[in-house]
Amino acid sequence: MNAHIASPASSPIALIDADAIIRSARTVIATEADAIRALEPRIGADFVEACRLILACSGRVVVIGMGKSGHIGRKMAATFASTGTPAFFVHPGEASHGDLGMIQPQDIVLALSNSGETDEILFILPVIKRQGIPLIAMTGNDQSSLAKQADLHLDTSVALEACPLGLAPTSSTTAALVMGDALAVALLDARGFTSEDFARSHPAGSLGRRLLLHINDIMHTGEGVPMVAPDASLTQALMEMTRKHLGMTAVVDAERRLLGVFTDGDLRRALDDDGVDLRGASVAELMTRGPKTISSDKLAIEAAQLMERHQIHALLVVDHEQHVVGALNIHDLLRARVV
Template sequence: MTNNPSFISSATRVITMERDAVSVLAERIDETFERACEILLGCKGRVVVTGMGKSGHIGNKIAATLASTGTPAFFVHPGEASHGDLGMITSGDVVIALSNSGTTAELITILPLLKLLAVPVIALTGNPSSELAISADVHLNVGVSEEACPLNLAPTSSTTVTLVMGDALAIALLEARGFTANDFAMSHPGGALGRRLLLKIDSIMHTGDEIPSVVLGSALSGALLEMSSKGLGMTAVVDKNGALAGIFTDGDLRRAIDRGIDIHSSPIDDIMTANCRTIRPGTMAAEALRIMEDNKITVLVAVDSEHKPVGVIHTHDLLKAGVA
């Protein structure tokens, strides 16, 4: 592999130019941006993002970010809007229109119709004097002095700045709504965060006959057989009423052997861990993981209101579920 310094210098130039363009954008965040946020926050319908070409690609991303952070949104292609898709926009919506030039014909064509629907328009353009900027209810300037493209033709710096402005709007709205990690998880149930924040132990814990259990007074040998048959490296120890009295684990066995205890004749009562950590059904799996990590344990017994075991959850279960 050759180390071509022109590649490195080109990449460095692009990154520097786009970084500087974003820095300039920060200076434009003022009461106009606040007004745009107020309009979006007050939207009774959906936020409709639209744009042609590269602006359209950026618009798709902005719509997706808005939708996943608490602001219902979708993207409409402005060319298709003139051929029927304008019916997707209702009087309760707000439109975010993207055009670096501010003169994109497909957007200009639908402006009068948006006015008839009394749909507020927030324009993101690089030309404050353009027809789109002037016609919009709010104009956010995303102009750049030059593109990172050496020909100053390919949308590069301008699309980056537009994307950052879209992110700024989305996150400002997220904070204004008090949007939480749990809210985020609700729209991302298939992702790692969704699993961590939505999954409850009830869905993955071992229940019924799968729970290893012996009664107080049982011989240690019997507890070992129960542990072996259930394969969880532990057994619950219950009293005559079925309430949890303690837990016996592989670790307890090792410590018993180190102490020279006769594993064939000793009762489980002498070796088990009493007052063990427990958890209640309905607890989030992520909370179970936190308890295990904080206490350096690998298993938890879920107990009901009478302190009777109703389930067992192991770190392996959390790993399999994608929580750990």
Template sequence: MSHADLPPGFDFQQAGKTVLKIEREALDQLDQYINEDFTRACEKIFWCAGKVVVMGMGKSGHIGRKMAATFASTGTPSFFVHPGEASHGDLGMVSAQDIVLAISNSGESNEILALIPVLKRLQVPLICMTARPDSAMARAADIHLCIKVPQEACPLGLAPTSSTTATLVMGDALAVALLEARGFTAEDFALSHPGGALGRKLLLRVNDIMHTGQEIPHVSRDATLRDALLEITRKNLGMTVICDDLMKIEGIFTDGDLRRVFDMGLDLNNMKIVDVMTPGGIRIRPGTLAVDALNLMQSRHITCVLVADGDQLLGVVHMHDLLRAGVV
């Protein structure tokens, strides 16, 4: 293919919008294939004692890899096997407890068709996703899911575009329907994403990041306001807790309270902290999710919260702790 000059007045935006229009129409057509076959496929996967093994060649293989990843992260154990590699030993990864989900737009992928007799011999259930209900793969399948589209977005009708979009969406429909049927929760999702931001938000608890022991800024009720300010400066959390020798909470004093004291013109050296503290203080339990602590701070417009068991002070969590932990 030789380099050609750009046609005068060629409209890239219009070309892009045409693609979107064609693919939207393709997805509208896909709605009719969410039918009894779809229900049977979901039920078969739901009751599967093993894993969903996704297969596909070329562009279908790329879509299949994403499909397997979506299944696996939403409560349906799954992995992808390349059909070509399966013919050379990787089929040993498939057990009789598994289900094979094979993808091919034409339904005539030779690499997949070559595997079907072995899958039948192993009595592995076969779900095929094709655009042709009369194809060899569709006829061999225990369940066939149709992904036929009116046309490809490629003007030549050759590059898989609308068809791969429809396949991807059908896979998402399966995964999400199964997610809902299993009662899969956000915390379940986080368990398979422990290294990501979502995992940190959903799994991290305040007792993992709170300040404890000598890191907690605290003074007794007999301390002066000046003593409290020195403690706030030493611990650098913008506040101090007022508590007894057994760490029973009486109140809290923050840098915001200090501004109020300045406005009142009080004597910093002789004023007792108990006279200007805020009694009680906002508290959370140590097992509280860090993201819930964040939501509480944002809703109450505060930067620090006490971690306590009743009146017993256990720790302090600052907004900066949440930032460092990647929760914000």
């Protein structure tokens, strides 16, 4: 059977009006932006009381919602949990088939429904109310069944959906998402939640690595640290640099106290200096004195900042008595994904 192949002229793609597409997309953005702006004056006493309830909660915030509200609810619970407010999502349809056991008397329920008439949510409300669990509703209708049964109602109503048919949840889900973010950040501020706290719940993320990874987690130690005595020749220093692959070598005394550093840059400067006897000079004559160093208890991101500030590519790690205990370079930071 021969498949019909539309000619370019009859293809729907060929009939697309680029200007109409742009107008449509911009209208969606403008409509949703208006919906968000309309939320601002609604942040008042009920919002504050909702924050107080959650802050006083000894359990968790249990977020429930169906359909698109459920998707927003999942994101909301994840944002709460990662910003210091213990939370999780329960599907209201599954709740009536056993998952209600996940909700305990010390918890708070945050229910999302634009209409406020979602059957799956209304069906489980009596059980939640009987347990004395506080209920915060987030709806687009303050006269809805859900809003009236809630202890607190947060108004996320919108003038119109961005969908031209007025059917697909668009502006309403955006408004609910933003209201959830407002709650999460207000709670974060009230708790005094810090970037370090955030990093502890995101150890695998870039922020976690920046705030949790220390120098001693990634530095070279022991035989991996390039070191030579001050009377070492240029050839000996270069051989040590080559073996250890860090582009430098520490110059230390007999007790491994730092005297200076010899780098690729020092070698280039020596080669450019006609007054230097490269065959007879010791590394102490060519090294840089007072090099930049760091201690092992510092964060790895501090090493990256130090390297960037001084335009260097490696650092020696020293203790409080200036003994060399380690070394690292920019490649170590890149492998650790700190930079």
